[in-house]
Amino acid sequence: MVATEAYVALSGVLFSIGAVGVLTRRSAIMIFLCVELMLNAANLALVAYAYRWAGTGLLTGISGQTAVFIILAVAAAEVAIGLGILVAIFRNRASTDVDALSEVRL
Amino acid sequence: MYESLLMMFLAAGFIGAAAVVVGALLGPKRAGPDKLAAYESGLPATGTARERFPVHFYLVAMLFILFDVEAAFFFPLAVKFGMAPQFLFAQAIIFVAILAVGYIYVIRKGVLDWK
Amino acid sequence: MTLLPEGFIVWSVLAPALFLLGFALLTLLLGVFQRDRGFVAAVALTGIAGAAVFALHFLMEAQRGSAESGFGLRYLADAHASAFTLVILLGTALAVLVGQGTLERLDLDHPEYFPLLLLSATGAVVMVSAGDLITLLLGLEIMSLAVYVLAAWRSDVRQSQEAGLKYFLLGSFASALFIYGIALTYGAGGHFDYASLMAVFAATGFEAHITALLGAVLIIAGLGFKVAFVPFHQWAPDVYTGAPTPVTTFMAVVVKTAAFGALLRVAATIFAGLEAGALGAILPGVLVVLIGATLVVGNLGALLQAGVKRMLAYSAVAHAGYLGLAVVAAGADGMAAAGFYLAAYTLMTAGAFAVLTQVMDDDDRGDTIEHFAGLGRRRPWLAAAMAVCLLSLAGIPPFAGFIGKVLVIQAAITAGHVVLAVLAVVTSVVAVVYYARVVVAMYFREQSSAARLPERPASRSVDVAIGIAAVGTLLLGLLPGLWYTLLEQGQNLLVFVSSP
Numbered sequence: 001m002v003a004t005e006a007y008v009a010l011s012g013v014l015f016s017i018g019a020v021g022v023l024t025r026r027s028a029i030m031i032f033l034c035v036e037l038m039l040n041a042a043n044l045a046l047v048a049y050a051y052r053w054a055g056t057g058l059l060t061g062i063s064g065q066t067a068v069f070i071i072l073a074v075a076a077a078e079v080a081i082g083l084g085i086l087v088a089i090f091r092n093r094a095s096t097d098v099d100a101l102s103e104v105r106l
Numbered sequence: 107m108y109e110s111l112l113m114m115f116l117a118a119g120f121i122g123a124a125a126v127v128v129g130a131l132l133g134p135k136r137a138g139p140d141k142l143a144a145y146e147s148g149l150p151a152t153g154t155a156r157e158r159f160p161v162h163f164y165l166v167a168m169l170f171i172l173f174d175v176e177a178a179f180f181f182p183l184a185v186k187f188g189m190a191p192q193f194l195f196a197q198a199i200i201f202v203a204i205l206a207v208g209y210i211y212v213i214r215k216g217v218l219d220w221k
Numbered sequence: 222m223t224l225l226p227e228g229f230i231v232w233s234v235l236a237p238a239l240f241l242l243g244f245a246l247l248t249l250l251l252g253v254f255q256r257d258r259g260f261v262a263a264v265a266l267t268g269i270a271g272a273a274v275f276a277l278h279f280l281m282e283a284q285r286g287s288a289e290s291g292f293g294l295r296y297l298a299d300a301h302a303s304a305f306t307l308v309i310l311l312g313t314a315l316a317v318l319v320g321q322g323t324l325e326r327l328d329l330d331h332p333e334y335f336p337l338l339l340l341s342a343t344g345a346v347v348m349v350s351a352g353d354l355i356t357l358l359l360g361l362e363i364m365s366l367a368v369y370v371l372a373a374w375r376s377d378v379r380q381s382q383e384a385g386l387k388y389f390l391l392g393s394f395a396s397a398l399f400i401y402g403i404a405l406t407y408g409a410g411g412h413f414d415y416a417s418l419m420a421v422f423a424a425t426g427f428e429a430h431i432t433a434l435l436g437a438v439l440i441i442a443g444l445g446f447k448v449a450f451v452p453f454h455q456w457a458p459d460v461y462t463g464a465p466t467p468v469t470t471f472m473a474v475v476v477k478t479a480a481f482g483a484l485l486r487v488a489a490t491i492f493a494g495l496e497a498g499a500l501g502a503i504l505p506g507v508l509v510v511l512i513g514a515t516l517v518v519g520n521l522g523a524l525l526q527a528g529v530k531r532m533l534a535y536s537a538v539a540h541a542g543y544l545g546l547a548v549v550a551a552g553a554d555g556m557a558a559a560g561f562y563l564a565a566y567t568l569m570t571a572g573a574f575a576v577l578t579q580v581m582d583d584d585d586r587g588d589t590i591e592h593f594a595g596l597g598r599r600r601p602w603l604a605a606a607m608a609v610c611l612l613s614l615a616g617i618p619p620f621a622g623f624i625g626k627v628l629v630i631q632a633a634i635t636a637g638h639v640v641l642a643v644l645a646v647v648t649s650v651v652a653v654v655y656y657a658r659v660v661v662a663m664y665f666r667e668q669s670s671a672a673r674l675p676e677r678p679a680s681r682s683v684d685v686a687i688g689i690a691a692v693g694t695l696l697l698g699l700l701p702g703l704w705y706t707l708l709e710q711g712q713n714l715l716v717f718v719s720s721p
Contacts, residue, residue, distance in 0.1 A: 015401055035394055035397050046407060
């Protein structure tokens with residue numbers, strides 16, 4: 001029997017890898033992949049917690065699993081829109097390096 | 107508890123490795139330009155694999171993903187369908203109707219006209 | 222055999238959101254079958270008006286003390302939710318009017334503007350009505366996804382592309398933080414709905430303090446991005462500047478209203494529950510630091526800007542700081558103060574951006590102060606409206622912004638955050654400088670030859686939007702009770718009351 005904490009720790013590691021990736025990567029596609037990694041880390045944590053709460057007899061044990069469905073759909077919608085924006089930009093400048101995005105000052 | 111899983115992994119690994127090793131030992135080796143070329147389903151391999159594809163492929167793939175993921179919501183619905191058939195049927199119809207509006211939009215915009 | 226307890230599902234509370242959604246789909250279909258953009262805009266406004274009628278009904282019910290809710294307190298239609306819904310609808314209507322008058326000029330004559338605005342507004346309404354973290358997440362995503370597209374809309378203009386990509390990448394990063402926060406909160410509390418979480422966190426014997434606290438901090442980060450709290454504000458100036466001005470109008474008012482509506486509710490329930498337990502002092506500390514930084518950075522940033530559009534963007538960050546005062550004072554007082562502030566903020570900010578569309582060049586550039594020089598003589602009404610909006614943003618009586626500031630500062634002092642209140646007063650003195658600069662240019666400087674007002678017929682729908690904004694700002698300033706009593710006396714569900 002693997003403890004809930006182990007799953008949550010794994011999800012924490014995945015989440016951190018994703019977060020570090022978002023902050024250090026330069027290609028917009030890679031940043032986006034890292035965001036997806038973070039979302040899936042959240043899904044893993046939700047499923048692990050849902051399993052534990054269901055084990056304690058809590059009725060909302062199932063809602064953690066349904067939340068995962070919703071997050072999956074959200075992620076798909078984000079992919080569609082994000083890649084759409086990327087394609088529009090790529091058509092105009094043939095690069096997805098975010099460091100090249102310097103037209104607008106910080 | 108996990109012994110059977112371990113056995114399965116071992117068996118899968120063994121069969122995979124055996125196929126490669128036995129093939130390499132027993133198979134005839136007659137290399138030629140055709141033999142060494144990458145396998146392209148029988149078509150001659152031409153050009154680079156990093157070609158840029160028309161954006162149309164991307165659009166259709168994206169639409170597929172969207173409609174595909176929305177279908178995932180039917181699984182929980184199907185599991186509990188027996189508990190309130192009319193109510194859940196109505197919900198499913200509303201859900202599909204909303205998707206249908208998007209579908210009509212896509213058709214009218216000509217995304218699915220492959221030219 | 223029934224699926225759910227009797228009376229669990231109350232469709233009527235969804236009426237404003239469903240009405241908007243229906244009209245979003247309708248305008249989407251109309252847009253592809255009918256080329257007349259004016260007609261589509263009229264349909265969109267009808268939808269907004271219809272949703273407003275429902276929201277007004279719920280607000281009146283809340284006045285009678287019979288606030289409604291559905292799905293077991295997971296979707297609320299109390300005073301807070303319906304008042305914020307009305308503010309969102311006002312902001313959306315102003316954005317529709319501004320867009321109708323300027324899109325053609327910007328070479329963006331696509332009917333998709335209206336369904337995207339309505340969809341985004343639907344998400345915003347769901348956010349402020351949510352009584353459950355998953356409902357909140359859905360609203361947040363519905364709202365954000367439509368705005369990502371709108372921000373990147375002028376895909377042939379580099380600035381707009383970059384605005385869109387930046388907003389999208391940072392926005393989805395913020396969503397990921399928010400979602401992980403939800404997962405941790407669920408892990409600590411075992412529920413998604415605010416009421417149960419509040420009860421679990423405040424209960425004696427609750428142990429998962431650290432998980433819950435981490436979850437709360439991630440939720441603050443996710444929502445803080447949308448409202449542009451420092452240090453999550455870096456996208457705001459770029460995106461506000463790069464996006465087409467009608468879209469900037471919508472982002473500045475509606476997205477902020479929705480995110481604050483949600484944040485206030487979460488603060489009044491989940492955070493309040495956490496604060497009752499051990500480690501409870503950490504969360505308000507985090508918020509105070511964020512809000513103090515927002516006040517300072519937003520106002521100083523605005524002071525340093527040469528472009529008026531970018532100045533207004535930093536001003537939007539600064540106003541997030543003032544609204545933050547209401548968040549640390551969460552509870553009935555803070556919610557009512559923020560409700561008033563956001564109504565005033567929506568009117569004056571949308572008004573200022575609407576005037577900006579009239580002053581800027583045809584290609585949505587040219588927003589230096591020079592462009593405003595001598596405006597008082599050439600277009601007296603336009604200049605007067607801009608002056609009203611800017612002076613109100615600066616917090617000068619008798620305009621609405623002043624009353625809003627007084628209310629939030631009062632709420633913060635009542636909640637014991639005197640330092641923040643003092644900081645807010647000091648920074649709003651700084652704010653007067655950068656708003657007054659534009660007003661001075663309009664009235665006391667001659668038109669420069671380099672920056673001429675573009676010659677084009679005034680757009681009637683933009684004029685209507687400017688008129689509504691300026692008159693509304695004045696009216697809310699002179700008769701604040703009209704709106705504030707509704708907020709103050711309306712019944713709010715789920716407000717945390719610490720047990721003795």
